[in-house]
Structure formats: C-alpha cells, structure tokens
Amino acid sequence: MNEHGSSSQPDAQSVGTVHTGVTVPQGFSAAACTAGIKPSGKPDMSLIVNNGPLSTAAAMFTRNRVVASPVKWTRAHNDGSFKAVVINAGNANACNGAQGDADAKTTAKKTAEVLGLNADDIAVCSTGLIGDVLPMDKVLAGVENLAPQLSEETSAGNAAAQAIMTTDLVQKEAVYRGEGWSIGAMGKGVGMMSPSLATMLVFLTTDANIDDSAQLQEALGAATSTTFDCLDVDGSTSTNDTVVLMASGASGVTPDLEEFASAIHQVCLDLAMQLQADAEGVTKRVSITVTGAADDLQAKDAARVVGRDNLFKCAMFGSDPNWGRVLAAVGMAPVEMDPEKINVSFNGQPVCVDSTGAPGARSVDLSGADVAVEIDLSVGQGRATVWTTDLSYSYVEINSEYST
Amino acid sequence: MNEHGSSSQPDAQSVGTVHTGVTVPQGFSAAACTAGIKPSGKPDMSLIVNNGPLSTAAAMFTRNRVVASPVKWTRAHNDGSFKAVVINAGNANACNGAQGDADAKTTAKKTAEVLGLNADDIAVCSTGLIGDVLPMDKVLAGVENLAPQLSEETSAGNAAAQAIMTTDLVQKEAVYRGEGWSIGAMGKGVGMMSPSLATMLVFLTTDANIDDSAQLQEALGAATSTTFDCLDVDGSTSTNDTVVLMASGASGVTPDLEEFASAIHQVCLDLAMQLQADAEGVTKRVSITVTGAADDLQAKDAARVVGRDNLFKCAMFGSDPNWGRVLAAVGMAPVEMDPEKINVSFNGQPVCVDSTGAPGARSVDLSGADVAVEIDLSVGQGRATVWTTDLSYSYVEINSEYST
Numbered sequence: 001m002n003e004h005g006s007s008s009q010p011d012a013q014s015v016g017t018v019h020t021g022v023t024v025p026q027g028f029s030a031a032a033c034t035a036g037i038k039p040s041g042k043p044d045m046s047l048i049v050n051n052g053p054l055s056t057a058a059a060m061f062t063r064n065r066v067v068a069s070p071v072k073w074t075r076a077h078n079d080g081s082f083k084a085v086v087i088n089a090g091n092a093n094a095c096n097g098a099q100g101d102a103d104a105k106t107t108a109k110k111t112a113e114v115l116g117l118n119a120d121d122i123a124v125c126s127t128g129l130i131g132d133v134l135p136m137d138k139v140l141a142g143v144e145n146l147a148p149q150l151s152e153e154t155s156a157g158n159a160a161a162q163a164i165m166t167t168d169l170v171q172k173e174a175v176y177r178g179e180g181w182s183i184g185a186m187g188k189g190v191g192m193m194s195p196s197l198a199t200m201l202v203f204l205t206t207d208a209n210i211d212d213s214a215q216l217q218e219a220l221g222a223a224t225s226t227t228f229d230c231l232d233v234d235g236s237t238s239t240n241d242t243v244v245l246m247a248s249g250a251s252g253v254t255p256d257l258e259e260f261a262s263a264i265h266q267v268c269l270d271l272a273m274q275l276q277a278d279a280e281g282v283t284k285r286v287s288i289t290v291t292g293a294a295d296d297l298q299a300k301d302a303a304r305v306v307g308r309d310n311l312f313k314c315a316m317f318g319s320d321p322n323w324g325r326v327l328a329a330v331g332m333a334p335v336e337m338d339p340e341k342i343n344v345s346f347n348g349q350p351v352c353v354d355s356t357g358a359p360g361a362r363s364v365d366l367s368g369a370d371v372a373v374e375i376d377l378s379v380g381q382g383r384a385t386v387w388t389t390d391l392s393y394s395y396v397e398i399n400s401e402y403s404t
Numbered sequence: 405m406n407e408h409g410s411s412s413q414p415d416a417q418s419v420g421t422v423h424t425g426v427t428v429p430q431g432f433s434a435a436a437c438t439a440g441i442k443p444s445g446k447p448d449m450s451l452i453v454n455n456g457p458l459s460t461a462a463a464m465f466t467r468n469r470v471v472a473s474p475v476k477w478t479r480a481h482n483d484g485s486f487k488a489v490v491i492n493a494g495n496a497n498a499c500n501g502a503q504g505d506a507d508a509k510t511t512a513k514k515t516a517e518v519l520g521l522n523a524d525d526i527a528v529c530s531t532g533l534i535g536d537v538l539p540m541d542k543v544l545a546g547v548e549n550l551a552p553q554l555s556e557e558t559s560a561g562n563a564a565a566q567a568i569m570t571t572d573l574v575q576k577e578a579v580y581r582g583e584g585w586s587i588g589a590m591g592k593g594v595g596m597m598s599p600s601l602a603t604m605l606v607f608l609t610t611d612a613n614i615d616d617s618a619q620l621q622e623a624l625g626a627a628t629s630t631t632f633d634c635l636d637v638d639g640s641t642s643t644n645d646t647v648v649l650m651a652s653g654a655s656g657v658t659p660d661l662e663e664f665a666s667a668i669h670q671v672c673l674d675l676a677m678q679l680q681a682d683a684e685g686v687t688k689r690v691s692i693t694v695t696g697a698a699d700d701l702q703a704k705d706a707a708r709v710v711g712r713d714n715l716f717k718c719a720m721f722g723s724d725p726n727w728g729r730v731l732a733a734v735g736m737a738p739v740e741m742d743p744e745k746i747n748v749s750f751n752g753q754p755v756c757v758d759s760t761g762a763p764g765a766r767s768v769d770l771s772g773a774d775v776a777v778e779i780d781l782s783v784g785q786g787r788a789t790v791w792t793t794d795l796s797y798s799y800v801e802i803n804s805e806y807s808t
Binding site: 009064066067092094095096097099100125129130131132144234235237238239308309310311312314315317318320321322323324325327328329330332337339340342352354355356357361362391393395396397398399401 | 408445467468469470471496499500501503504533535536638639640641642643698712713714715716718719721722724726728729730731732734735736741743744746756758759760761765795796797799800801802803804805
C-alpha cells in the first residue's frame, strides 16, 4: 500500500537529485548556502519553509539542562505553528550567554523579515562546536542569501540536508509516501549521541492535512521515544538536539491518524538507522534488545546501560563474544531482574542461560558489521531495543582531535 | 606524628622487599603461589591470615546485582570475624551458576582445613575473566601450596600483592604507621572500574586493638565512599569488587577512633591513586572536583557524570581544553544546578564563567599527565572529587582483545 523509500540507498551520496527529503511533500521549499561558518568552506546554512495552506508544527528538544541559545528560542516559541526553520552548522551557539540568546533571536528576526513572517514563526537550530560566539555578519548574510534560493524542487531539500552536516560522512534523508500524501525528512548527527534524542537535528515535513498541532506532537513524541531516544552512540547528550515536524496540508488529504503516526515512526526509524550507520568511528551496528523486563521502560533502561558500557563496546569492536561483560553491565541497570536467570544471545545463538555460560559461547562469530544482542531478564513482559555502536580507535581519534 | 608511606614510590616494582603491604602490621602472615590459573604462568593465588589475638573484620562489596560466587560466599559470611582471605587471579568465578557457588564454598572449606579454622572464617575473592568454571584441581592444590609458605615477613605481603594482579602493570600496596600500631594494604584493579568500589580487590590489615567490628565497618565504609567509590575509569562495575579489612590487635595499642578512621581513609586514598595511575590505557590522571552543589552527594554524582563522559575523556586524551564538553556532560547530571551560572576551570585557570567561555579558554595547556577540572554549580556548598582517566587508543586496544 505504501512505499517506504530511504536515502540510505547507494545513490544517496550522488550529487544529483534523490527523490527523498523535506521538499518531497507539497507545500515546502528549502535552500542551502555557504555562509562561511564552517572552516572547511562547505555549505553551512539551510532554510526550510512551510508554504501552507496549513502551518501546524510540533517539536522535541534535548533533555540536557545546559541548552544552546537556539534551543531556548525555539522551545519558548513552540506553540504548534512554526512556519520555517533556519539552521546553521559549524557552530552550536551554546554556552555563549546573553550574546548567544540575542544572536538566536536576531537570526529568527532576520529570517522572518526576509520571509515576510513574524519572528515567533521561526524555529532556529545550530550544530557544531560549543562555546564560540556565532559570526553574526556571516549568519545574517547567509539568511539573505538563502531566501531567493528557496525552491520546492527535491534537489533543494537534498542540498539543505547536506548543509547541516558536521562530521557526518553522508547526508541523511527519508521519505514516506502515503495515498496522495507524504512525509519528508532530513537529519544530522554522529556523536554526542544518546537518549534524549541523540545529538542531532531532525526536520520532518508533511503535506498531510492535519491542523491540530497536538496530533502532530503526539505522533512525534511517540515516534522519537522508540527511535532517536533509543539510539546511544557514546552516552553523551548534546545541548542542541532538536526535532521539528511541520505540516502544510497542501495535499488536501487527511490520513488516518494511526497510519500517520505509524508513518512518522517509520521515517524516524529510518533516519535513526542512518544516524547509527554513520556514527563516529562505527565499525559495528549493535542492537540490544531486552526482553522479560518488568515493563517496556525498564527494558529500555536496561538496554541503555549495556549500550553505553565501554567494556562491552570495546568487545564488540574486537568481535569478541565476551558475554560476561553483558552480564556485568546489565547487573548495574536500575531495573528489576532475576540475577540468576539472565539469558543472553548473540545473533540468535544462546551464549548465557540462567546467568551461566552456554556451550560454544566463546566461539560465536561476531565478525560481521551487525550484531544483535538479546537479553532476557526473566521477570516480566517488557521489551525494548536500543541501538548502539562499538568503541573503536576511530571514535577516540575523531573525538580527541583538538577543538580549535 | 605519623609516617605515611606508599609503594607508589619507584622502588615498588623492585623484586626485593618493600616496607609496605599487608604483613607490615603485627599478627598477619601472607603467602603467594603459582597455581596455574593464569595462562601466563605467573603467580595467581594469595593467602592472608590474621594470627590474632583478635579477629575483627569488616568488608564492602560491589553494588552490581550480578555478583560472582566468591562475593556471594564472602557477603553471606561477613559477620565481622574473618580470620583469613584466599584470593585467586585469572578467573573471576562469576556467572558459573551453582557450580561456581559450590567452588567458592569448596575453596573456603579447603582453606579452613589447612589453617585449622572454620569455613565461615574464610573470605574468598576471585578476579579475572567472567564465565569460565574455576579449575578446582589447581585451586585446591594452590591452597595446599600456600599454607606452608605463610610468613610474617614483609616480602610475603609483597608477593601476595603481586599474585593478585591481572592486567595491572604494577603491584599496589600501602602502609600507615601510627604510634605503635599500623595499617597495611594491597589492592588490584585496572578496568571495569567505576563507583561501587571500582573493579578491584583491596585487603587491609591492622594490628590496632579494635575488637568491635562495627567500628571497623564504619571506618571502612566512610573511607571507601570518598576514595574507591570516587574512582571511575570506564563507568563499568565489576561483579567481583571486594574490600576486606582485618584487625589482629597484635600491637596492643588502641588508637583514637578518629585517627584510626583518618588513617584508613589515607591508606584507601593512597591505593585509589595507585589504581588510577595504573588504569587501562591511561595517559592522563584527571580529577574532577564539583563545588557549589546542593550537597556533597550531588557533587559526587555530578562529578561522576562528567568523569564517565566519553567525549570529555577523548578530549582529555587529546589534551584539548574543550570545556563545552564539560558543560554538555554536567548538564545531564541528575542534580540541582543553575545552568546559566556554571563555572569551570582547568588546572586552576578559568575556562568558563557563568556558562560562557572565558578569555584564553581554548589555549590552556593540558599537555601534562595530570589535569584538574573544577566545576562550580553555583547552588550550594556541596563538594566532591571523582578521579578518572582519559579514553585512549590503548584502552580500546586492551579491551577489544579477544577474551579467549
């Protein structure tokens, strides 16, 4: 019934148009430019505009207490009616005090001015290094540059997805095609990625005819809780995480709410898997599924504790079926368990039964790029999956390079 | 008034006698042997015996819910009167089910038999790989081997300290000399080291005349909470952590309880610093002091969150004064803070004031082996220090090597 496309296909990296991204749904235009914020000279600003007729929106933000100035702005103006999002990469505008707050506001005002909107219609997002003041001359010139380039072409959305990349190696986009309506999305994020959305910016657009922002917020919240919120690269949580969903209503089609929610979930999951696959230093994509927990939330908490355990992650890097590290890690999870009845399997092969090693456990082949870990806590029916990566030399290399 | 010696001096590694360790206090004998448990063929079993006249004892254990069989045994028999500790390295006897429990008990019984004691007088400790059944023939032969070698010589304690090493590069011992009485100690631990004692075994002996085990337990609990419990190498917590303190009363001197508690703290701190300095892959010794917290416990929790943040640890490895990662990390701590008024200094130089970068912050020199991070949360008087290490290529290398 529906076609579920993804830019994680090989052609996602090509320069030409990929039929995915935020301008696939009707009623959205996008643009990208090189404002000069990234030292590399690559594109670093994007704009996504909802041309209506509706302007319904929803958003989710980082749970970090230390939040970047653009998050403060966007959170304060999140009343379900954002009409545009302006994004810069290369500078997080975080921990810049009152100057940072003023700069986020000035960016919103300038964007509103060039679009003929009000400042509180504008969501502002930034990603990059914490603690450097935004070069506002470049940002404001960038906003002026973006406006005349706005286009509903698919390629414009693709360009916007490219311009928000930081250490991302590939751009990340997704699409869902319903009957006469669609969802488009783009995202970025590679490290400082942990529950509480992962370090990432994600933008979803839809031409579905939904004028109740509470419905958007509910679908978005449900989708992020089982997708981005279950992605943990390094246990670190960013100051800038933001997900924005905008609906234009331009298709005139009002989808069944259940289908809509499921589609939003699919697109978020697609992007989450792209984020995992491009995580800093990743050599293994590891899924950790906890079953038999007291409830789904406890299952997620337990999976998280294992997913961020450095010894477990090093073992994964070494393709080492060292299941004892899984037991040691899950034993620290603040959830109900029967410590004598924990079962673990690697790629479907039991390695630990009733908290004791299974025959052949030390010779399970984990040399492939994907490892599925299942942990049964033997106390209930709760179940959840968390996706993580291994801890590799490259992760250390990328993250120990000097910040300036 | 007191002399506070430490085996972290250069001569600690020499083969000869070092005047530190568990046989410095009167009334204790020790022995070590090669039972053949370690594949390397190095010494792998130790025995420490309290020859009295008193046999007062205290112990602390891992907070992990998944605990090794020797921890189950020792915890169950921890009634303040252990007379001996038998230790093996090279095999954790963890996650071995009923067999593991039976093996720990058999080890205790055999040790009691050769010493003419009861099995419940014996603390049993193991360290090494999780999930392999103990080679009991070797363990029991080792126990028989140990008994006739027991000696009160200092060198016997030194040998015992050497035999409990796993990936430790140096043996770890400490001593405190009071007026006519003393404390001796030995420990091991390099990774899987996190609050909840760190992955480690620590044994303290004293000839102080203290016959109330509750007094020992109180002093030990207070000391571990601000030393081993503040050490976090990788956020992982072992199934085997154990600290045992035994008092022989052989000096006949009853020290002031406050001095005794302070001395126990000094010895624990000394060993904790040795553990930090020898942590797996360490290139930086990093102390994180949180001040201005609501209380000391919240300060410790906040320092811990920063101390286990991989991005922060990678920055330390790179000598990178990337203070934004400190802010991002501490913002996730579940403690009271004023997110707009956080101050950070590196080695005494302010890098962040009121959550905003300070002049010169990016050029602070962190090239030395020691980095002191101070974080002021600006809400109260709580204060605590957590010690951690950087996240280096070596850590990944050591911990990704195949377990079998």
